Amino acid sequence: MTTLEVQGVSVNFGGRMALTDVDFGAVAGTVTGLIGPNGAGKTTLFNVICGLQAPTAGRIAIDGVDVTRLPPFKRARRGLARTFQRLELFGLLTVRENIYLGASVAKRPQPDAVTAGLIDQLGLSAVGDERTDRLPTGQARVVELARALATNPKVLLLDEPASGQDERETAAFRIVLQQVAEEGVAIVLVEHDVQLVMDVCSAIHVLDLGNVLASGSPAQVQQDPAVLAAYLGSVPHE
Ligand SMILES: Nc1ncnc2c1ncn2[C@@H]1O[C@H](COP(=O)(O)OP(=O)(O)O)[C@@H](O)[C@H]1O
Numbered sequence: 001m002t003t004l005e006v007q008g009v010s011v012n013f014g015g016r017m018a019l020t021d022v023d024f025g026a027v028a029g030t031v032t033g034l035i036g037p038n039g040a041g042k043t044t045l046f047n048v049i050c051g052l053q054a055p056t057a058g059r060i061a062i063d064g065v066d067v068t069r070l071p072p073f074k075r076a077r078r079g080l081a082r083t084f085q086r087l088e089l090f091g092l093l094t095v096r097e098n099i100y101l102g103a104s105v106a107k108r109p110q111p112d113a114v115t116a117g118l119i120d121q122l123g124l125s126a127v128g129d130e131r132t133d134r135l136p137t138g139q140a141r142v143v144e145l146a147r148a149l150a151t152n153p154k155v156l157l158l159d160e161p162a163s164g165q166d167e168r169e170t171a172a173f174r175i176v177l178q179q180v181a182e183e184g185v186a187i188v189l190v191e192h193d194v195q196l197v198m199d200v201c202s203a204i205h206v207l208d209l210g211n212v213l214a215s216g217s218p219a220q221v222q223q224d225p226a227v228l229a230a231y232l233g234s235v236p237h238e
């Protein structure tokens with residue numbers, strides 16, 4: 001079943017269409033890629049899905065329930081979690097405290113155990129007691145992912161989670177992403193690392209100037225002439 005459904009979403013910023021009639025979906029147990037050049041509307045679509053930006057038109061459903069009019073915290077209760085392109089950690093709190101907050105906000109029965117488990121799974125043991133404003137970006141992104149996972153989400157939106165990560169961190173991130181998908185979470189991945197997207201996503205949607213240019217498997221999207229022209233900045237050879 002489609003866990004997240006986005007139907008006919010448009011966003012108009014004072015006459016400028018950031019999104020035009022966008023249809024999009026994410027299925028439990030899979031990673032769905034959302035790619036496109038800067039300014040395409042990817043972050044705006046995430047903001048609409050999580051309720052930080054009201055759409056001019058369209059509908060959002062989680063597990064078949066219309067959440068279009070719900071505030072962000074009620075969508076979170078229905079299983080929606082996200083990370084931010086510009087990190088939004090509590091900088092003065094430690095890694096452990098940030099993750100614990102995710103677990104306790106979601107009223108997980110044993111927030112301590114949830115936190116300890118995630119610190120272990122995501123390789124954060126060495127920095128558990130560090131303040132998050134002292135971490136390098138790559139590691140801070142892992143903490144944001146851990147905090148999102150601590151809420152036990154059904155739908156997880158990741159906005160450029162690998163940016164600022166080195167190769168080793170990205171390799172570890174890729175494994176975690178696959179583990180989380182296997183646990184049944186519907187993941188949406190916004191990412192500029194095209195190789196990562198092609199490797200982990202079962203479906204990819206390409207946005208350009210607020211329009212869905214193409215949707216399909218990684219192989220289909222990679223061969224789409226409109227995608228090659230707009231996103232990769234080249235035209236296919238005859
Ligand atoms: N709050 C806002 N007010 C006005 N314009 C915005 C706002 N947020 C984003 N935009 C514009 O909407 C377009 C899409 O931006 P964004 O969703 O951030 O794209 P992406 O994440 O794909 O780079 C851009 O032209 C951006 O300048």
Ligand SMILES: [Mg+2]
Pocket residue numbers: 042043044085
């Ligand atoms: Mg963005």
